[in-house]
Amino acid sequence: MSTFLQQLINGVSLGAIYSLIALGYTMVYGVLKLINFAHGDVYMVGAFMGYYLANGLGVRGAQAVGMSADGLIARGLLGSGAMEPSLITALAVMLLAMAICAALGVIIERFAYRPVRKYSRLTALITAIGVSLLLENGGQVVFGADPKFFPELFKKRNIELFGGASINSADIIVLVIALALMIGLQLVVFRTKTGRAMRAVSFNLQSAKLMGINTDRIIAFTFALGSALAAAAGVLVAIRIPRIDPLMGILVGLKAFVAAVLGGIGNIPGAMLGGLLIGVTETMVVGYLSPTYKDAVAFAILILILLFRPSGLLGSVSQEKV
Amino acid sequence: MKRILLSLLITVSLLTAFACQPGGSGGGDKVRVGVFMSLTGSTANFGISSVNGIKMAAEEVNTAGGINGKQVELLVQDDRSDASEAATIVTKFVTQDQVHAVLGEVASSRSIAAAPIAQNAKIPMLTPSSTNPDVTKKGDFIFRSCFIDPVQGAAIAQFAARTLGAKRAAIMVDRKNDYSTGLEKVINEVFTRLGGQIVATQSFQEGDQDFNAQLTSLKGSNPEVIFVPGYYNDVGLIAKQARDKGITVPLVGGDGWDSVQLYAIGGSALNGSYFSNHYSPYDTDPKVQKFVNDYKARYNTIPDALAATAYDAAHIMFDAIKRANSLDGTAIRNALAATKSFPGVTGDVTFNENRDAVKPIVMIEIKDGGTYAVRERVQVEGAAMPTMASSSASPSASTSVSPTAASTPAAATPAAGAKASPSPTRSATP
Numbered sequence: 046m047s048t049f050l051q052q053l054i055n056g057v058s059l060g061a062i063y064s065l066i067a068l069g070y071t072m073v074y075g076v077l078k079l080i081n082f083a084h085g086d087v088y089m090v091g092a093f094m095g096y097y098l099a100n101g102l103g104v105r106g107a108q109a110v111g112m113s114a115d116g117l118i119a120r121g122l123l124g125s126g127a128m129e130p131s132l133i134t135a136l137a138v139m140l141l142a143m144a145i146c147a148a149l150g151v152i153i154e155r156f157a158y159r160p161v162r163k164y165s166r167l168t169a170l171i172t173a174i175g176v177s178l179l180l181e182n183g184g185q186v187v188f189g190a191d192p193k194f195f196p197e198l199f200k201k202r203n204i205e206l207f208g209g210a211s212i213n214s215a216d217i218i219v220l221v222i223a224l225a226l227m228i229g230l231q232l233v234v235f236r237t238k239t240g241r242a243m244r245a246v247s248f249n250l251q252s253a254k255l256m257g258i259n260t261d262r263i264i265a266f267t268f269a270l271g272s273a274l275a276a277a278a279g280v281l282v283a284i285r286i287p288r289i290d291p292l293m294g295i296l297v298g299l300k301a302f303v304a305a306v307l308g309g310i311g312n313i314p315g316a317m318l319g320g321l322l323i324g325v326t327e328t329m330v331v332g333y334l335s336p337t338y339k340d341a342v343a344f345a346i347l348i349l350i351l352l353f354r355p356s357g358l359l360g361s362v363s364q365e366k367v
Numbered sequence: 368m369k370r371i372l373l374s375l376l377i378t379v380s381l382l383t384a385f386a387c388q389p390g391g392s393g394g395g396d397k398v399r400v401g402v403f404m405s406l407t408g409s410t411a412n413f414g415i416s417s418v419n420g421i422k423m424a425a426e427e428v429n430t431a432g433g434i435n436g437k438q439v440e441l442l443v444q445d446d447r448s449d450a451s452e453a454a455t456i457v458t459k460f461v462t463q464d465q466v467h468a469v470l471g472e473v474a475s476s477r478s479i480a481a482a483p484i485a486q487n488a489k490i491p492m493l494t495p496s497s498t499n500p501d502v503t504k505k506g507d508f509i510f511r512s513c514f515i516d517p518v519q520g521a522a523i524a525q526f527a528a529r530t531l532g533a534k535r536a537a538i539m540v541d542r543k544n545d546y547s548t549g550l551e552k553v554i555n556e557v558f559t560r561l562g563g564q565i566v567a568t569q570s571f572q573e574g575d576q577d578f579n580a581q582l583t584s585l586k587g588s589n590p591e592v593i594f595v596p597g598y599y600n601d602v603g604l605i606a607k608q609a610r611d612k613g614i615t616v617p618l619v620g621g622d623g624w625d626s627v628q629l630y631a632i633g634g635s636a637l638n639g640s641y642f643s644n645h646y647s648p649y650d651t652d653p654k655v656q657k658f659v660n661d662y663k664a665r666y667n668t669i670p671d672a673l674a675a676t677a678y679d680a681a682h683i684m685f686d687a688i689k690r691a692n693s694l695d696g697t698a699i700r701n702a703l704a705a706t707k708s709f710p711g712v713t714g715d716v717t718f719n720e721n722r723d724a725v726k727p728i729v730m731i732e733i734k735d736g737g738t739y740a741v742r743e744r745v746q747v748e749g750a751a752m753p754t755m756a757s758s759s760a761s762p763s764a765s766t767s768v769s770p771t772a773a774s775t776p777a778a779a780t781p782a783a784g785a786k787a788s789p790s791p792t793r794s795a796t797p
Contacts, residue, residue, distance in 0.1 A: 048587035051612075055579040192600065194632050203613040213611045286576045288604055288632070293576070331580035336570050337542065 050210040058216040060324020061223035065278035066301035067316035069271030075247040075311040082173040085298015086180035091276025094142040135198035143273040150272025184291030195287040309360020401460035403471035408448025413473040420678035450480040457481040461488035475499030489696040495680035520553030522728040522745040528561040537590035542570040550596035603632025610636040630737035645672040646713040679711035
């Protein structure tokens with residue numbers, strides 16, 4: 046029983062990360078009907094930004110091997126010396142990485158997608174694949190192809206739960222941050238003027254334009270929001286699993302995309318639900334069946350959903366107007 | 368007429384050239400040893416370390432007056448990390464150069480390519496570090512002075528069962544890797560035979576990032592030790608995530624862990640875990656320390672496991688030639704086969720009837736701050752010998768656990784000199 050509970054915690058924690066990435070897919074699809082294949086790679090860039098920021102801030106323990114504490118303090122770029130690993134540092138690193146990736150998302154939209162927006166949807170899709178390849182291979186040139194290992198941003202502790210299960214503080218933080226971000230997103234989309242404009246654009250771009258909405262700005266904002274969430278996911282993953290490499294976004298991106306489709310693409314709560322479902326299922330398959338089927342299971346779910354509920358779990362059936 | 372004269376001239380000059388090649392049959396005053404190694408190409412590092420070790424051994428013997436009064440002459444050839452080139456070189460060794468013995472290679476594929484040639488010419492060949500069991504199956508003139516993977520697996524299992532006293536063990540295996548599954552099979556067999564129980568087996572694939580699900584399952588079965596026969600970068604992550612999950616039992620693995628990267632990844636999560644290796648430069652044994660210091664003085668770097676095994680191989684060969692008291696191939700082979708408890712820096716070496724070395728395997732303990740200490744020298748006992756390693760363990764192999772166990776923790780930082788040599792022997796065995 047405690048093992049099952051533990052696996053459930055693992056699964057929810059992994060699923061929360063898929064959810065965060067799936068949100069970016071679903072929002073961009075919502076406003077542009079574009080599957081942004083570069084999204085998984087923005088997540089990768091987010092993780093790397095977190096890595097460089099953490100090292101730049103001189104987080105103690107960053108590359109600590111064979112180096113004395115004094116050496117590390119000397120490495121700190123801040124005048125005050127090295128920063129102790131703490132929640133504040135973790136948050137600072139995450140927020141900065143989110144800001145950088147938000148800018149990256151805007152740049153990608155401005156220079157890759159906007160120029161082809163007036164052409165067919167297929168053109169945009171192929172452009173997205175191109176951007177994805179650019180980020181993956183560019184990442185290998187800039188960051189190096191070898192895996193990097195994330196420093197510990199805060200002291201991890203194991204907290205005993207009832208029934209012999211335990212939860213790691215990293216998992217708690219991943220869950221809390223993911224939940225906070227999702228609530229924040231919900232507030233932005235449903236309680237702000239910009240959010241209302243986003244919904245209007247996703248409903249009908251032409252009409253929204255006619256109503257005086259600056260659609261270019263709204264689309265850019267959507268990309269910024271989605272990319273920032275992906276960056277947050279990147280840093281959270283790096284906290285849980287301290288290995289990052291330039292190709293880490295491919296499979297995770299695909300699975301998050303499946304999660305978005307599973308929940309009903311274009312639907313924000315659907316993306317969250319889809320991410321959690323994929324995460325929990327995957328963990329259970331690894332824990333109770335075999336890790337060999339780990340990657341297959343997400344796609345098997347996708348096929349089933351497409352067969353029986355093509356619009357996804359929470360997706361609304363919309364008639365194409367002819 | 369002119370043409371006939373010309374061709375005659377060429378023939379004569381060629382004949383003279385051949386005649387100038389080193390001596391006729393055995394009458395020379397030097398012991399010629401052919402060394403083929405990869406000095407360039409993909410595994411150049413392995414070959415260079417090995418040749419360094421062999422050269423040092425030869426010089427030691429020569430300054431001490433040579434073998435039975437004869438100086439050792441090394442013929443070092445670069446096979447450019449290529450198996451067919453290795454075969455060509457050994458052909459040249461046995462026909463043209465008429466060497467008395469052959470040393471090489473690191474990579475099993477190249478040793479396997481060269482072995483039949485040495486076998487046919489009845490020239491003894493000794494490989495210092497090819498771990499594939501097939502190498503010495505090429506014939507009775509082919510020897511190996513390092514452990515083979517099944518023996519390593521047995522040593523790991525025996526160490527856990529006897530020294531750590533573990534009864535319940537779990538295994539994390541990389542399902543798609545021959546090295547990992549090979550070790551897993553042996554560990555499973557031997558640990559069970561020694562009275563232990565494998566309570567859980569979980570698998571992963573190289574490059575996996577998230578081991579939480581597997582580790583949770585392992586934790587549920589309450590193992591006292593977890594075997595992780597994998598490579599250092601997966602092991603580092605597994606260790607980290609295991610500690611995050613509240614798993615505190617030691618992890619035990621093989622020479623795939625041997626890299627300075629290991630501690631860079633796993634950090635303090637690895638403290639108190641163990642892995643097996645050919646030797647450790649931080650061994651406090653005076654013999655090892657003398658070797659390490661001499662090597663450092665000559666080459667200005669800490670000898671890796673390949674340099675140490677090659678150094679031992681050269682000395683074993685020289686010792687056999689000395690005892691044979693003859694340069695005849697068969698005599699040297701017989702003396703080599705009779706090698707008993709040769710005191711090498713990688714441990715005392717005896718050859719079994721498969722001409723594979725039977726020698727202790729070093730179990731290294733990882734300590735705070737990434738320092739290594741030799742915990743024990745494991746001599747695989749008869750009862751623990753895996754069925755696939757040898758049909759019947761040789762008598763000397765049946766000595767009980769670690770007769771030489773000088774478990775004196777010698778702490779030293781691996782970061783100091785051990786450069787990133789990701790487990791040479793393993794990766795050189797394609």
